[in-house]
Amino acid sequence: DTGVSQDPRHKITKRGQNVTFRCDPISEHNRLYWYRQTLGQGPEFLTYFQNEAQLEKSRLLSDRFSAERPKGSFSTLEIQRTEQGDSAMYLCASSLTDPGGVDFGPGTRLLVL
């Protein structure tokens, strides 16, 4: 068990470009979350998967954002037509059904120029 992994760790892109991030949860974890964190703030919930089903999307997740979790394993978060306001740390987390802890990955730092 190597924990939650995310790829890439850093991404610099130009405004208007599309970016995709990948998250590999802990293998036996059926829940997967995406969070966004801006400097000096706590993480904000974006979306949640139980197995392959996306059960909740935050209003923070505009139409430019899409997330998938095919086959209930890894997940991808895509941002289309990036804007400078999308610059943030994107955190993935996974957990088992209650009770228990929520394990976070190292995050992907996105900078949109």
Add this chain to the structure above:
Amino acid sequence: AQKITQTQPGMFVQEKEAVTLDCTYDTSDPSYGLFWYKQPSSGEMIFLIYQGSYDQQNATEGRYSLNFQKARKSANLVISASQLGDSAMYFCAMRERYKLSFGAGTTVTVRA
């Protein structure tokens, strides 16, 4: 409405002393979980301690203990014998059903 409130933006503590980080929460769900995470400058969220709403005893993990006062909706973190490596941002979080909600965090700086 804010679900998690951390009122201390920053705190200084002397090495080897204890520090208490405040956290209050708001929920009407009888079943919930409370978490504390540490986030060093590298950005990784490190799980420290967990308290379930039905747990009778306060959680402890090494130098970390959670002072759970259910009636006051308070879940303060106590770090004993502070070390220089404890300097980081600390987040209180609450899980209702599946969603984890975070407070704004408290920056702790440990002085030698």
